[in-house]
Amino acid sequence: MPVVDIQKDTKALTMKVVAQFAAPVARVWAAYADPRQLERFWGPPQWPATFTRHDFTVGGRSEYYMTGPKGEKSAGYWEFLSIDEPHAFEVKDGFLGADGQADAKMPSMRMRFTFEPHDGGTRMTTVTHFPSLEALEQLLNMGMEEGLKAAMAQIDGVLAAS
Amino acid sequence: MVVGRQPSSHDLDQLFGALADATRRDILARVMDADASVSELAARYAMSFAAVQKHVAVLERARLVTKRKDGRAQRVAGNPDAVRKANRLLAQFEERWRTRVARLDALLATDHNAARGRPAADKQRRPACPSSTSRRTPRP
Numbered sequence: 161m162p163v164v165d166i167q168k169d170t171k172a173l174t175m176k177v178v179a180q181f182a183a184p185v186a187r188v189w190a191a192y193a194d195p196r197q198l199e200r201f202w203g204p205p206q207w208p209a210t211f212t213r214h215d216f217t218v219g220g221r222s223e224y225y226m227t228g229p230k231g232e233k234s235a236g237y238w239e240f241l242s243i244d245e246p247h248a249f250e251v252k253d254g255f256l257g258a259d260g261q262a263d264a265k266m267p268s269m270r271m272r273f274t275f276e277p278h279d280g281g282t283r284m285t286t287v288t289h290f291p292s293l294e295a296l297e298q299l300l301n302m303g304m305e306e307g308l309k310a311a312m313a314q315i316d317g318v319l320a321a322s
Numbered sequence: 323m324v325v326g327r328q329p330s331s332h333d334l335d336q337l338f339g340a341l342a343d344a345t346r347r348d349i350l351a352r353v354m355d356a357d358a359s360v361s362e363l364a365a366r367y368a369m370s371f372a373a374v375q376k377h378v379a380v381l382e383r384a385r386l387v388t389k390r391k392d393g394r395a396q397r398v399a400g401n402p403d404a405v406r407k408a409n410r411l412l413a414q415f416e417e418r419w420r421t422r423v424a425r426l427d428a429l430l431a432t433d434h435n436a437a438r439g440r441p442a443a444d445k446q447r448r449p450a451c452p453s454s455t456s457r458r459t460p461r462p
Contacts, residue, residue: 162427163420168412170405171347171354175412179423183430191426201425204418286419292341296411300418 164283173290182281189246189275192216199224207234218243223256237262241270248274267295340384345369346377350386354400361395 165178181188191197195211203209203226213223222238235256243249254268262268270289275282290296340346349363364374378398381387385403389396 162423166416166419168409168416170408170412171341171351173341173408173412175415175419177416177419177423179427181427181430183433187430187433188426191429197429200429201422204421205425284423288415293408293411296408296415300411300414 173293173296174287175290176285176287179284179286180278180281181284185246185275185277185282188282188284192249192273195222216240216243216249222251223260225256235260246275248272267291267298269295269299340380340386343377343380346381349374349377349398350381350400350405353387353398354402354405357397357399359392359395359397363398 162179162181163177164180165176167176169175191201193216195214198214199209199211202211202224207226207228209224209226211222211224213221215221218240220240222240223235224237225233225235227233236253237256238251238253241250241252250270250272252268252270255263255266257263267290269291272287274285276285277283290299341350345367352358352363352366360375360378361371363378364371367374378387378389381398382389386401387398388401389398391397
């Protein structure tokens with residue numbers, strides 16, 4: 161199992177995910193740096209993500225939308241707060257309004273990714289900070305219980321085939 | 323929808339306002355473990371009894387804690403429902419991350435499969451998604 165550990169802090173509203181991959185650090189980093197690769201795993205399978213911009217530089221911005229089973233679209237952005245290639249980066253992840261601007265009425269969360277060589281592969285640690293329970297609720301509502309269930313079934317299929 | 327019953331926006335404002343303060347989160351963590359009187363709580367912080375009492379009142383209005391009289395003291399207890407709700411939301415988020423990590427793992431595994439000349443196992447590959455930077459090992 162690639163996920164090694166998940167720690168949730170209900171009171172501080174943070175979640176830490178530790179995962180182990182067989183590939184080297186530079187390869188895992190490349191999966192995040194290349195939008196075509198990133199969109200193959202970022203959105204839930206029934207709500208695939210399409211990155212229309214991926215300016216992977218400090219202060220730079222990425223923009224993406226996720227498309228639901230009925231064609232619904234939900235747009236978001238990343239703002240790169242820090243980058244230490246290939247060890248770590250941190251982004252602010254928020255919603256985009258219909259005008260393509262950051263939606264200030266919607267919550268954003270902060271995500272920090274770190275990549276370390278471990279056991280011949282890569283250990284990835286992500287820590288997500290939610291500003292509030294409401295934010296967490298809205299972020300979850302952005303995607304889709306149905307998509308999630310379908311995702312689980314699809315992943316099983318992918319893993320079984322490999 | 324994912325989260326079932328939606329609390330009113332007023333409830334939510336109170337809840338998040340209450341949780342937005344580090345002292346209040348700390349008080350909540352303590353009284354979730356064991357009830358405490360306001361004086362016991364006040365002894366733990368470098369602030370006045372009145373200030374701690376105000377923090378407790380904010381938590382109480384958000385229904386994160388309950389207060390009851392115990393003689394002359396007021397006992398403060400955590401409300402597990404609120405914490406359960408946060409737990410439930412985080413569990414959903416956890417599932418999303420598990421899926422994401424599994425898909426990233428499958429994507430990385432396609433390098434390996436391609437290098438061995440086997441078809442890629444990742445069924446999520448999008449058609450017509452040309453990329454100048456993605457590495458595709460040519461098949462023999």
